[in-house]
Amino acid sequence: MKKPVRRVWKVLLGVLAVGVLFLAIALTAVPVPERTDFGPSISELRALATSAGEPLPTEFRRIAVGAGVMPALAVVAGRLFGTYPLVYQAHQVVYGDGRTVILDAGCDARTLEAHLPGSHLDAGSYSRLQEAMRRADAIALTHEHFDHSSGIAHSPYFDELAPRVMMTEEQLHGREAEMAGFTGDVVGRLKPLRYERMHLLRPGLVLIKAPGHTPGTQLLYVRLADGREFLLVGDIAWHQDNIWLPRMHPRLVNWLVREDGEAMAHQLRYLHELRKTTPELELVVAHDETQMAGLLQRGLVQDGLR
Ligand SMILES: [Zn+2]
Known part of the structure; x- marks a missing residue:
């Protein structure tokens, strides 16, 4: 072979090797460590949840406001084919005296369809969620992404809701808050919630800081009067499956969503261990409709809002 031809082959092989290496990194997940120091123990959560000595909530409800699909490849690293159905849902904690707290605020149709083409909103359910937010004593979010929060920023009742919105400092100023409608003007009309590590929002409802997926991500622990427990x-x-295996989505998704994959890997280890040691604690994955269908069927969660 002539020298220039050999050089071309070498370059091509080099490019191919770099491409294969890139794919091997991009399509695999940050490994979940064997152990982690992340997160409070279940006894710490239970102690804080019941520390006010006031009645715990009596019901845990949910409403599905929209649906979509996601390629399996983007959900669990190594699953190359197929799709997973996605649900967009919000939750409601109900107290014996009729007070309620809404957890996650849904997404208006325009924002959802603009950023997640192929997803659709159920207008009736969305307006029921809006009405429930008007009646709520407090509204808290798992995180600031638009599919969980734009129902506040774009609410026709924003002024009414504002005093009861319990978004954290990180959620209000997160780099994607603006995409969800939290412009400077909107943020200026909300009072940020500030806490370190854990916070008792209401009796039986504890917030736990868990930055990683976004800077404002938090776990929401709910304990009901009858002993049912949930961790959103x-x-x-x-x-x-991300928790059961435990295995995250691929690094490519970490990069695109601008996640802290290392932090999430520790959180997945924490959740995996928690599920093993405390099987009675129901972990609620925001977009997993199959999991929620199981919880509804077992009567642990009620469908529709009060
Ligand atoms: Zn989401």
């Missing part, structure tokens, strides 16, 4: 994990996992 937001988008730390996109499917319960």
Whole structure:
């Protein structure tokens, strides 16, 4: 072979090797460590949840406001084919005296369809969520991404909701808050919630800082009067398999979403261990409709809002 031809082959092989190496890194997940120091123990959560000595909530409800699909490849690293159904849902904690707290605020149709083409909103459910937010004593979010928060920023009742919105400093100033409608003007009309590590928002409802998927991500622990327990994990996992395996979505998704994959890997280890040691604690993955269908079917969660 002539020298220039050999050089071309060498370059091509080099490019191919770099491409294969890139794909091997991009399509695999940040490994989940064997152990982690992340997160409070279940006894710490239970102690804080019941520390006010006031009645715990009596119901945990949910409403599905929209649906979409996601390629399996983007949800669990190594799953190359197929798709997962996605649900966009909000939750409601109900107290015996009729007070309620809304957890995650949904997304208006325009924002959802603009940023997640192929997803659609159920207008009736969305307006029921808006009405429930008007009646709520407090509204808190797992994180600031638009599919969980724009229902506040773009609410026709924003002025009414504003005093009861309990978004954290990180959520209000997160780099993607503006995409969800939290412009300077909107943020200026909300009072940020400030806390370190854990916060008792209401009896039986504890917030736990968990930055990683976004800077403002938090876990929401709910304990009901009858002993039922839930931990809303937001988008730390996109499917319960992320926790069970435990394996994250691929690094490419970390890069595109601008996530801290290392932090999320520790959180997945924490959730995996928590599930093993405390099987009665129901982990609620924000977009996993199959998991929620199981919780509804077992009567642990009620469908529709009060
Ligand atoms: Zn989400």
